[in-house]
Amino acid sequence: MITKENMPACDVATTVQLIGSKWKTLIIRDLMTGSKRNAELKRSLEGISQKILTQSLNSMISDGLVERIDFQENPPHVEYRLTNLGKSLLPVIEEMRKWGAIYKVAIKE
Template identity: 75%
Template sequence: MIKKEEMPLCDVATTVQLVGSKWKTLIIRDLITGPKRNSELKRSLSGISQKVLTESLNSMIRDGLVERVDFQKVPPHVEYQLTTLGETFLPVIEAMRQWGQFYKEQIG
């Protein structure tokens, strides 16, 4: 997790630092409905490379937004899910969805 003294002074900049990439925001969107396996996320996120998906998930785990659940099975079974802290981002995602819909209506 980012230490408080390492965070930007601006609260908006802090949010952008944590979830500012399009992939991180879309990963959160996909995890809203529940835990997902790596392959499910990769399929849903058209155009993301495995490297970027792994880096994004690891970053979000470090930041406390996502957790990795290892079921200790053979073959390996790992899922990713939002943490309680990550779930607090859901109203932001919903506001982004609503604004995107509004924008499409305005230009269409």
């Protein structure tokens, strides 16, 4: 979690600290289409452990990017979705997708 005390001076460094991990970026990608349950995220993120998924989600909740919705049902039903602040990252993720496509073409040439 970023606090006022450990906030990087550089804006790029702040963004990297918030979404710089492979898993956080992919979680945002998955939540772009709407709310997801933990199991849906785990299936989509091939290779992620439950521990890392939980840590990443909790960090993103603390940073205000993701919110946890508890439906107070039995069996438990919890979903995660992007906050408005988290949704503001969608253009960043879209540009990363576009650049990734350009890179794939460039290295084939």
